[in-house]
Amino acid sequence: MKAEQLKLGPMDNFSYVVWDTHLREAAVIDPAWQPKKIEDFLQKEKLALKLLLLTHAHPDHVNAARYFLDKDKALTLTMHKNDLFLLGDDIKPLNLIKDNDELVLGRVKIKVIHTPGHTPGSVSYVAGGCVFTGDTLFVGGCGRVDLPGSDPKALRISLLKLAALSGETTLYPGHSYNGNSSTIGVQKECNIYMKLAAKSEAEFLKAAA
Numbered sequence: 001m002k003a004e005q006l007k008l009g010p011m012d013n014f015s016y017v018v019w020d021t022h023l024r025e026a027a028v029i030d031p032a033w034q035p036k037k038i039e040d041f042l043q044k045e046k047l048a049l050k051l052l053l054l055t056h057a058h059p060d061h062v063n064a065a066r067y068f069l070d071k072d073k074a075l076t077l078t079m080h081k082n083d084l085f086l087l088g089d090d091i092k093p094l095n096l097i098k099d100n101d102e103l104v105l106g107r108v109k110i111k112v113i114h115t116p117g118h119t120p121g122s123v124s125y126v127a128g129g130c131v132f133t134g135d136t137l138f139v140g141g142c143g144r145v146d147l148p149g150s151d152p153k154a155l156r157i158s159l160l161k162l163a164a165l166s167g168e169t170t171l172y173p174g175h176s177y178n179g180n181s182s183t184i185g186v187q188k189e190c191n192i193y194m195k196l197a198a199k200s201e202a203e204f205l206k207a208a209a
């Protein structure tokens with residue numbers, strides 16, 4: 001498996017292209033802002049787009065989904081049902097996923113971890129030694145919990161779930177805020193929110209809320 005990080009749009013968002021290097025089947029995680037740039041990358045690498053995956057349904061992570069769905073009627077938008085309230089009714093077809101589901105991309109298995117807190121339907125995707133965390137975990141930070149559907153207690157539990165991954169796992173966040181990538185191990189050591197999440201609920205809530 002290979003992954004390409006594409007920094008797109010005015011809010012330092014990352015879209016990701018993940019692909020099976022043998023079969024050249026690709027997933028786009030968080031299709032947003034500049035679909036032509038994503039498409040150019042797919043064409044340059046001769047990749048067939050098979051999956052559109054959302055970490056969550058905030059507009060800055062999904063606003064190019066319609067472009068791909070309109071072009072290829074075989075595509076669906078993969079997301080957690082708890083974020084449907086953030087989407088208009090006209091984005092379909094949907095493929096609703098839940099915690100522990102496994103998605104197949106050629107020979108690559110993509111595991112779904114439900115990581116609510118920033119939004120109720122936030123998920124992280126684990127594949128090929130990498131985790132794509134959307135707005136749940138950033139390099140040196142975590143997602144906002146003052147938005148509709150946010151839940152700081154749930155975010156703490158989600159950070160603990162991510163902390164349980166191997167320390168070697170490469171972290172690919174949803175925005176370029178303090179850095180573009182890291183590892184789970186480094187974040188457990190250096191990210192104040194990861195540290196407070198492990199320490200106590202009260203201290204985490206004081207820092208995050």
Ligand SMILES: [Fe+2]
Nearest residue numbers: 056058118135
């Ligand atoms: Fe978000």
